[in-house]
Amino acid sequence: MRSLVLIGHGSHLNPESAAAVYRYAELLRQRQVFDEVVEGYWKEEPSLRQVLRTCASTDVTIIPMFISEGYFTETVIPRELGLGHQGPVPPEGVARTLGGRTVRYTLPYGVHPAMTEVILERAREVLPDADGSDTALIIIGHGTTRNENSNKVVHHNAALLRERGIFSEVHALFLDEEPKVTGWRERVSARRVVMVPFFASEGWHTLETIPEDLSLEGTVTTFTAEDGQEGQGEQTVYYARPVGTHPAVADVIVQLALEARGASVSGGDHATEHRAAWSALLERARQGMRMGEITVQFENGLYELRHALDEGRSSETLTTLVTPEGLRDHTRLDERGEHRPVHTLRNLRRGWRAVFTEADLPHAIHTLYPAVVEEGYAYSTHNLRPTPWPTTAKRQTGIYARVQKATPEQVEHVAQDVCGGCLKTRIWAGQRLSQTFLDGVPGAIPCAEACTFLVAEIREEVAGKRGQGGGH
Numbered sequence: 471m472r473s474l475v476l477i478g479h480g481s482h483l484n485p486e487s488a489a490a491v492y493r494y495a496e497l498l499r500q501r502q503v504f505d506e507v508v509e510g511y512w513k514e515e516p517s518l519r520q521v522l523r524t525c526a527s528t529d530v531t532i533i534p535m536f537i538s539e540g541y542f543t544e545t546v547i548p549r550e551l552g553l554g555h556q557g558p559v560p561p562e563g564v565a566r567t568l569g570g571r572t573v574r575y576t577l578p579y580g581v582h583p584a585m586t587e588v589i590l591e592r593a594r595e596v597l598p599d600a601d602g603s604d605t606a607l608i609i610i611g612h613g614t615t616r617n618e619n620s621n622k623v624v625h626h627n628a629a630l631l632r633e634r635g636i637f638s639e640v641h642a643l644f645l646d647e648e649p650k651v652t653g654w655r656e657r658v659s660a661r662r663v664v665m666v667p668f669f670a671s672e673g674w675h676t677l678e679t680i681p682e683d684l685s686l687e688g689t690v691t692t693f694t695a696e697d698g699q700e701g702q703g704e705q706t707v708y709y710a711r712p713v714g715t716h717p718a719v720a721d722v723i724v725q726l727a728l729e730a731r732g733a734s735v736s737g738g739d740h741a742t743e744h745r746a747a748w749s750a751l752l753e754r755a756r757q758g759m760r761m762g763e764i765t766v767q768f769e770n771g772l773y774e775l776r777h778a779l780d781e782g783r784s785s786e787t788l789t790t791l792v793t794p795e796g797l798r799d800h801t802r803l804d805e806r807g808e809h810r811p812v813h814t815l816r817n818l819r820r821g822w823r824a825v826f827t828e829a830d831l832p833h834a835i836h837t838l839y840p841a842v843v844e845e846g847y848a849y850s851t852h853n854l855r856p857t858p859w860p861t862t863a864k865r866q867t868g869i870y871a872r873v874q875k876a877t878p879e880q881v882e883h884v885a886q887d888v889c890g891g892c893l894k895t896r897i898w899a900g901q902r903l904s905q906t907f908l909d910g911v912p913g914a915i916p917c918a919e920a921c922t923f924l925v926a927e928i929r930e931e932v933a934g935k936r937g938q939g940g941g942h
C-alpha cells in the first residue's frame with residue numbers, strides 16, 4: 471500500500487489558491503497509481519504538521535506542488551514535516567522514517583526534466599508553426615533575490631531549448647529580477663515572439679502584472695492561438711498559458727512519484743493508528759453521531775451527512791451532494807461567500823445533505839474536517855502531543871519570525887478572539903478535554919498546535935496591524 475501526498479501553498483484569503491492541487495489530486499486518484507492521494511497545505515488544512523498522520527499507508531511519497539525550488543520547498547515544507555532537512559533537496563530526494571512511516575520527499579514538479587516538453591507544448595498552443603527561422607521564445611519566471619535556486623530551472627530550460635534550435639532565440643526573463651521581462655524589446659530581434667509564463671497557476675501575475683509589464687493591450691484573460699496575438703510594432707507577441715496548468719503536469723507528477731519510489735516496489739502496510747481511528751469513527755457513525763457542526767446518520771447501507779441545524783428538515787429542501795469533491799466545493803465558502811481556511815471555525819454553511827457509501831465516508835469527513843478523526847483518536851489514546859506556543863513561535867522563519875516577539879498576553883488575546891470561534895480546544899495552551907467527539911461529545915475536538923491562521927493573526931497583532939485588513 472502506498473500514499474502520495476501533494477503539498478500546496480494554499481491561502482487564508484483566496485479560496486482558489488488550492489484549486490490546482492485539488493485538480494491534480496483528483497486526476498491522480500483516477501489513475502490509481504497510488505492507493506491514496508492526500509493533499510496538505512501550508513495555509514489550509516490538513517496542515518503540513520498534520521498531513522502525515524492522515525496517510526493510510528506506512529509508505530509515503532511527498533511532492534511539493536511548486537514550480538521551482540526555493541524558500542518553501544527547501545525551508546518551510548521540510549521543517550514543518552519534521553524531515554530534519556534544510557536547504558537544497560538532492561536529485562534523489564530526501565528519505566526518512568517518521569512516526570513509523572517511510573517518507574520520501576521529492577524535488578518540486580517544476581524542476582522535473584519532463585517540464586521542458588510542457589514549455590514547448592504551451593508555446594505550440596499559441597504558435598503551432600514555430601520553425602527556428604524568425605521566432606523567439608521567452609520563458610518568463612517570477613524571480614526573487616531571496617533564493618537564486620528558484621530561477622535556476624528557468625535558465626536551465628532556456629539553455630536546453632536553445633540547444634534544440636526550434637527557436638531562433640531563447641531567453642529567460644523575470645518579473646522581479648534581472649534580466650527583467652520589461653526589457654524584452656532590447657533583447658529580442660525576432661519578428662515573432664512566444665512568451666511562456668513559467669508559473670504554477672493562472673492568477674494575478676499571469677493575467678495582470680505580466681501583460682501590463684509587456685504593454686499588451688486588449689482583453690487580458692487567456693491568450694490562445696485564436697485570440698492571443700497582440701501587435702507590437704514589427705513584432706508579434708504570442709502569450710501562452712502558464713506551464714503549471716497544462717494537463718501533462720499530471721504525467722510529470724506520476725513520473726516524479728514513481729522515480730522517488732525507486733527500488734521500493736512492495737509498498738508499506740496500512741498504518742495501524744490510522745486504521746484504528748477510522749474504525750472507531752465508522753463504529754460511531756453506524757449508530758448515528760454528531761461531530762463538530764454535522765450529523766451523520768446511517769440508513770439502508772448509506773451514510774447521510776448534513777449540518778446539525780438542518781436536522782429534521784425535509785431532504786427536498788436541501789441540496790443533495792454525492793461526491794466528496796462536491797461536498798468540499800459546496801462547503802469551501804461560508805454563507806457570506808468567505809473562504810474557510812480553518813474548517814473547524816463555526817461557519818459551516820447550511821442547506822445541504824451529502825450521501826455516501828462506507829467506502830467514500832472517510833474521504834467525505836476528511837474534506838469537512840481534515841485530520842480531525844486522526845487527531846481526535848490520537849488524543850483519546852494519549853498519543854497526541856501538544857506543541858506549546860513558544861515552540862511554534864521559535865520554529866517560524868521569514869515574515870513570521872516576528873511572532874517570536876509576541877508577549878504571552880498578546881498571544882492569549884488573539885487566541886481568545888480567533889479560537890473563540892473555533893470548535894477545537896487548545897490543548898497546546900494547556901486546555902483539557904475529558905472526552906472527544908468519538909465518545910459522543912460533538913464539539914470536543916483537540917487542537918494540538920497553533921494553526922497558521924492564528925500565527926498570521928498574532929503576527930498582525932505584533933505589527934500593530936490587526937483589524938486593519940493586513941493580508942496573510
Ligand code: SF4
Nearest residue numbers: 889892894917920921
Ligand atoms: Fe482553531 Fe485556534 Fe486551533 Fe486554529 S489554533 S485550529 S483557530 S483552536
